[in-house]
Amino acid sequence: MLSLIAKRLAFAIPSLIGVVIVTFLLTRALPGDPAAYFAGPAATKEAVEQIRKKLGFDKPLVEQFFRYTVDLAHGDLGSSLTTGQPVATEIRNRLPASAELTLLGLLVSVAIALPLGVLAATRPGSWIDHTCRVVTTAGVSLPVFFTGLVLVYVFYFRLGWSPAPLGRLDVFYSAPNNVTGFYLIDTLIARDGEAFRSALSQLILPAATLAIFSLAPIARMTRASMLAVLSSEFVRTARASGLSPSTVTVTYAFRNAMLPVITTLSMVFSFLLGANVLVEKVFAWPGIGSYAVEALIASDFAPVQGFVLTMAVMYVILNLVIDILYGVIDPRVRLEG
Amino acid sequence: MKRRDFLKSVSGLAAGAALPMAPAVMSSAKADARSETLLIVSEGGPNNLDIHGIGTNVPGYEVSWNCYDRLISHEMKSGPGGVPYYDRDKFKPELAEDMTIGDMSATFKLRKNAKFHDGTPVTAKDVKWSLDRAVSVGGFPTFQMSAGSLTKTEQFVIVDDHTVRVDFLKKDRLTIPDLAVIVPCVVNSELVKKNATEKDPWGLEYTKQQTAGSGAYKVTKWTAGTEVIMERNDDWVCGPLPKIKRVIWRMVPQAGNRRALLERGDADISYELPNKDFQEMKSNGKHTVISLPISNGIQYIGMNVTKPPFDNPKVRQALAYAMPYQKIIDAVMFGLANPMFGAPADKATEVAWPQPTKYATDMEKAKALLAEAGYAQGFETTISFDLNFAQVNEPLCVLVQESLAQLGIKTTINKVPGANWRTELNKKEMPLFTNIFSGWLDYPEYFFYWCYHGNNSVFNTMSYKSPEMDKLINGARDAAATGDKATYDADVKGFVDLAFAEVPRIPLYQPFVNVAMQKNISGYQYWFHRRLDYRALVKG
Numbered sequence: 001m002l003s004l005i006a007k008r009l010a011f012a013i014p015s016l017i018g019v020v021i022v023t024f025l026l027t028r029a030l031p032g033d034p035a036a037y038f039a040g041p042a043a044t045k046e047a048v049e050q051i052r053k054k055l056g057f058d059k060p061l062v063e064q065f066f067r068y069t070v071d072l073a074h075g076d077l078g079s080s081l082t083t084g085q086p087v088a089t090e091i092r093n094r095l096p097a098s099a100e101l102t103l104l105g106l107l108v109s110v111a112i113a114l115p116l117g118v119l120a121a122t123r124p125g126s127w128i129d130h131t132c133r134v135v136t137t138a139g140v141s142l143p144v145f146f147t148g149l150v151l152v153y154v155f156y157f158r159l160g161w162s163p164a165p166l167g168r169l170d171v172f173y174s175a176p177n178n179v180t181g182f183y184l185i186d187t188l189i190a191r192d193g194e195a196f197r198s199a200l201s202q203l204i205l206p207a208a209t210l211a212i213f214s215l216a217p218i219a220r221m222t223r224a225s226m227l228a229v230l231s232s233e234f235v236r237t238a239r240a241s242g243l244s245p246s247t248v249t250v251t252y253a254f255r256n257a258m259l260p261v262i263t264t265l266s267m268v269f270s271f272l273l274g275a276n277v278l279v280e281k282v283f284a285w286p287g288i289g290s291y292a293v294e295a296l297i298a299s300d301f302a303p304v305q306g307f308v309l310t311m312a313v314m315y316v317i318l319n320l321v322i323d324i325l326y327g328v329i330d331p332r333v334r335l336e337g
Numbered sequence: 338m339k340r341r342d343f344l345k346s347v348s349g350l351a352a353g354a355a356l357p358m359a360p361a362v363m364s365s366a367k368a369d370a371r372s373e374t375l376l377i378v379s380e381g382g383p384n385n386l387d388i389h390g391i392g393t394n395v396p397g398y399e400v401s402w403n404c405y406d407r408l409i410s411h412e413m414k415s416g417p418g419g420v421p422y423y424d425r426d427k428f429k430p431e432l433a434e435d436m437t438i439g440d441m442s443a444t445f446k447l448r449k450n451a452k453f454h455d456g457t458p459v460t461a462k463d464v465k466w467s468l469d470r471a472v473s474v475g476g477f478p479t480f481q482m483s484a485g486s487l488t489k490t491e492q493f494v495i496v497d498d499h500t501v502r503v504d505f506l507k508k509d510r511l512t513i514p515d516l517a518v519i520v521p522c523v524v525n526s527e528l529v530k531k532n533a534t535e536k537d538p539w540g541l542e543y544t545k546q547q548t549a550g551s552g553a554y555k556v557t558k559w560t561a562g563t564e565v566i567m568e569r570n571d572d573w574v575c576g577p578l579p580k581i582k583r584v585i586w587r588m589v590p591q592a593g594n595r596r597a598l599l600e601r602g603d604a605d606i607s608y609e610l611p612n613k614d615f616q617e618m619k620s621n622g623k624h625t626v627i628s629l630p631i632s633n634g635i636q637y638i639g640m641n642v643t644k645p646p647f648d649n650p651k652v653r654q655a656l657a658y659a660m661p662y663q664k665i666i667d668a669v670m671f672g673l674a675n676p677m678f679g680a681p682a683d684k685a686t687e688v689a690w691p692q693p694t695k696y697a698t699d700m701e702k703a704k705a706l707l708a709e710a711g712y713a714q715g716f717e718t719t720i721s722f723d724l725n726f727a728q729v730n731e732p733l734c735v736l737v738q739e740s741l742a743q744l745g746i747k748t749t750i751n752k753v754p755g756a757n758w759r760t761e762l763n764k765k766e767m768p769l770f771t772n773i774f775s776g777w778l779d780y781p782e783y784f785f786y787w788c789y790h791g792n793n794s795v796f797n798t799m800s801y802k803s804p805e806m807d808k809l810i811n812g813a814r815d816a817a818a819t820g821d822k823a824t825y826d827a828d829v830k831g832f833v834d835l836a837f838a839e840v841p842r843i844p845l846y847q848p849f850v851n852v853a854m855q856k857n858i859s860g861y862q863y864w865f866h867r868r869l870d871y872r873a874l875v876k877g
Contacts, residue, residue, distance in 0.1 A: 047480060050475050084385045164598055166587055166603075281590045284563075284594065
């Protein structure tokens with residue numbers, strides 16, 4: 001197993017190097033001049049040049065790249081010009097915010113989508129199948145920012161049930177000591193019940209927004225793969241042998257239907273993590289997506305490179321985890337070590 | 338687990354997650370904290386807590402203004418609608434308790450009891466070091482200092498521990514006002530020097546992350562892009578102790594949510610809402626909405642005068658007659674702007690800036706002028722705007738495009754990303770564009786020096802050069818320095834008339850700065866920098 005993991009990680013190195021080179025070149029190819037941007041509205045040409053020099057953008061590309069990789073090797077991702085902070089620290093602070101939100105959203109989504117998909121597959125054509133179809137179509141066709149704004153409007157503005165969409169905690173609570181970066185866990189470690197409630201209530205609406213959006217692919221995939229498995233011969237054999245319908249569906253069919261669902265899950269997760277910018281914007285969530293987009297708008301190279309690199313690393317790890325999970329679920333696909 | 342059990346537990350979980358939380362019950366200590374705390378929401382936050390830093394953005398100025406003191410500041414007067422408005426011509430002492438202006442220097446006596454946040458007394462060497470820093474670090478702060486002829490460290494002299502003299506390089510009316518802007522703030526020199534490095538002798542890296550001043554507030558927590566928390570400095574001596582104990586400033590990117598937060602009473606103050614929202618909130622009367630004209634801000638249509646067809650003044654005048662002025666004010670600004678057009682034909686030019694032009698929408702006149710210039714059939718051109726301000730710029734450009742089409746002028750709209758806008762402006766190649774300029778120092782000759790003078794600064798976006806204009810601007814500057822009022826008045830009138838006759842840029846309107854706040858917030862003051870002064874605000 002360990003050698004398998006080591007081998008997989010070794011395979012990832014060339015793609016990471018590729019990512020480093022491509023993001024470096026892409027950010028340089030972006031229109032916009034960070035020196036002019038950060039020199040401010042009142043800058044003269046000389047002032048712009050001064051700043052360009054300070055930022056090191058006057059050097060040839062090769063030299064800039066060389067410096068960048070040397071810094072990278074020391075774990076230094078550079079500094080963001082828009083927020084003024086080192087990129088590595090920012091990503092470390094912001095990634096848990098995004099991850100907590102995405103994981104919770106995904107959890108809610110899975111909790112609804114899996115049973116919905118299974119039920120729809122076992123009773124094709126029934127009302128539950130139609131419900132599944134309607135829910136998934138609606139979920140995927142409503143843009144996330146729209147769902148988010150509607151939820152804020154109804155639950156915060158109209159009904160007042162939800163707290164103000166002001167990020168991860170109510171303004172009058174201070175953040176718990178940073179242990180995991182997940183406020184739900186950190187507040188529990190700090191035994192701060194009030195802060196836990198605040199963090200949870202802040203999470204509900206954005207997580208629901210993400211859940212509604214990610215419901216569709218998971219439910220559809222569960223339904224399709226369950227349908228395929230349920231019509232296969234081993235299920236017929238199981239039924240013929242007189243096993244109870246629940247044993248047949250859960251133990252035999254569901255387990256076999258899991259593989260494509262897991263694949264979809266991993267894709268949905270990584271997609272959500274990077275693409276929930278809009279949710280982050282709507283809920284003032286200090287996540288990694290909005291950070292990257294703001295940096296992109298300002299032609300701020302370092303955070304964009306740092307973001308892409310982090311995402312690439314996450315993809316590699318995620319893929320590895322999924323592959324290992326495959327093996328756990330279905331011994332037939334165990335990878336050669 | 339049986340499937341049924343599994344499903345039960347799953348649906349139970351789902352229902353639990355979907356249930357809305359009951360409103361959080363506040364403990365009484367938290368409620369007290371709320372009444373002494375000001376919650377401000379805005380789109381963007383600071384990227385640097387020190388205005389001397391590289392590329393400090395506008396929200397960063399607000400931090401500097403409230404956390405640092407300057408030698409002098411402005412008095413307040415009653416502005417439009419009775420709102421306190423800074424008085425351009427009256428100064429009051431801040432860190433200095435006394436100011437004596439001589440012929441070629443000004444002497445400041447410092448308050449003896451003023452202390453920095455860490456308790457060390459503010460002395461003359463801190464003042465000198467800070468002013469030296471402002472003229473030496475380069476970039477915006479140095480540029481701003483030079484606007485008041487403050488460029489050399491030799492100009493700042495320590496007389497004794499509590500006395501500083503600022504020597505004038507030349508007579509310049511803007512020197513004293515320039516000492517009251519945000520840039521010449523006084524920094525705790527010992528503290529910053531301790532944290533400076535060889536590569537960073539002015540300690541910019543240190544002050545970027547924390548405030549090292551003597552001001553009424555100090556930053557206690559700053560999470561870039563998320564929030565800034567400021568606490569009152571109870572030992573502040575440069576004015577009456579502010580009423581607000583704590584300021585929490587949160588970044589809320591979504592404008593709709595900022596409005597919702599205000600409407601629900603959760604946030605106290607918000608700016609940067611769409612004009613439409615401000616107008617609606619104004620008319621429904623549940624909040625205080627303050628709209629004041631930006632002291633010398635003008636949104637304009639600029640034309641590159643170095644290239645045809647805009648090198649021809651007739652074409653420029655034709656365009657000035659073809660602008661859909663009123664439509665822009667109504668549909669883009671929702672009335673939150675002062676018109677800069679349509680002055681009566683017999684109105685005499687004033688010694689003031691800004692003032693409206695005599696142009697008004699008149700398509701017949703525009704057509705005639707265009708025909709005279711030899712473009713009866715029209716031409717093709719591109720109109721560019723900065724996407725960062727797309728909310729105003731985009732509908733504005735569409736209206737202009739529509740209007741110009743009636744003259745046979747085909748315009749393509751070119752949206753320039755914010756990061757690229759300044760580069761494009763600097764290149765001075767865009768034929769037609771819309772932009773806004775406003776300076777801190779509200780003097781006609783200052784505005785014209787940057788926007789119309791032949792030295793072709795960044796703000797002379799039209800590349801307009803005219804020896805006659807330069808003569809008038811220089812004349813007004815010299816006259817202001819020596820106090821020659823007659824020449825000054827004549828020259829100001831002269832350059833305003835010339836700018837309107839040759840119209841290298843067409844003024845459209847003077848926008849308003851809008852701030853919406855809860856009814857229980859009072860004490861808002863308008864400052865030249867257009868940011869909030871927490872020191873005067875009162876809640877409850």
